[in-house]
Amino acid sequence: MLRCAKAGALAAALFPLLAQAQEPIPGAGPFFLTVQIGGGIGTVAVGGGYRLARQQLEPEVLVGFVPRRLAGGPALGIITLKTTYIPFSPKLGQHLRVSPLTVGGMLNYTLGRRFFLTSQSTGRYPTKGYYWWSSAVRVGAFVGPRLTYVGAAAQGWRRTSAYAELSTNDLYLVSLLSNKTLSPAEILTLGLGAKISR
Amino acid sequence: MRSSSQHVRRVGGALVAGSWLMGCSLLESSPNQAYAPADEQYQTSRNLARLAAQPPSHHGDTVRFVLVGDSQRFYDETEDFVASVNQQPRIDFVAIAGDISDFGLGREMHWIHRRLQKLHVPYLTVIGNHDELGNGRAAYQKHFGPLNYSFVYQGTRFICLDTNGREYGFNGRVPDLEWLGQQLADTTGIARTVVISHVPPNDADFDPKLVQPYTQLLRRHPQVALHLGAHIHRFTAGQPFHDGLTYLTAYPLKKRRYHVLTLWGQRYFRLETISYAKVR
16 A cells, blocks of 8 residues: 555656646545456456545456356466556546546456466476466556546435556467567457445 | 347357457457367368379389478478478378367467468378467368368378377377277278377377287288378488388477478378478
């Protein structure tokens, strides 16, 4: 939490004008719930988090699910740690806030014996680093816009956001960097989601 | 009643829309998903149908095909490879001897397919150890097809099988010797048999318990003309089991070199090596 606050302070130092222009969006508490489809963290993922750094930083935990039909076998479960940074959210009318650009990073773990943390942890391979990467853990980064609706004070869930994200992961990035004929667009993944808070 | 059926229809529509969205490769559930767009699924059976429909490159019992291995993450080289193969006259098909992908991810298989589909001839694959990582086996089955399959072309039975025993923790069942025995026994109308796998039996990644039974099984079938593999990333040809059967390993795609194999008679073959320039 301290580190997140520091990151927020760092962001505020890097974008002083934006940070001054940014006022915490009123009316809703720091806790939020999230539902997301796609984005490499599950066909559907649900979770929640706690807003930090003048509500510009949203660390959260999500649990994702990929059904049998898309997993091609037993369903996949994915646990994701994700943080979104929202540098600015200008007002659009009385109730709307538009964040044209949010950025963030994520780390996820795919459950199941098919996936290894390190290849040596399986005990199947003769040498350390037989496969240099982890098939269970992916590191990713994303950018995307967001639209927030702030309702009247009496409303239960006062604040609702809808967002889209274009993301990629470490292995796709390695593939892109080692090939000239792969285009950046080919390594992107779309995620769509919503966040609510009271 | 009416409103409930409308509701069902609406939910059904949402589900259809949802699965369409999930179907579009951009809205990806997981890099480990086993998804391929409808027109990219099951390339093995599609390419076998293409092969059956095309006239053979040679008369009589001659078959001529390209052999290469380990396309894993070499997309630039794969593009140049396709351009080079397309200049070769009288080729029946291209065989990729495993490790189509590097990380066992479906999107890698899609990237390789996007390039290989520009070949003028059909291409066939066999699963490699990298294709089995994570959920790769399911992704391979969706993109390409069965892990073990065989087909007959120009009097030749090609047996393509999974020999990546280490990925199964050397469980004694990979390669599947019972299935292999059945394929070898079926010799009606067959002049010769060619086995294509990824890990050769003289490599440490082949299930050590199965090396002897595997090589003995092949030895008992004199129509087996060649055993083709890849995995070790260099060309080798020899008779490591001193039993008259030639085992060959293919160049990896990154070497910008591949083989053209011509087979005729029961056991005659000619091996040509083609090098191609770096275009980029």
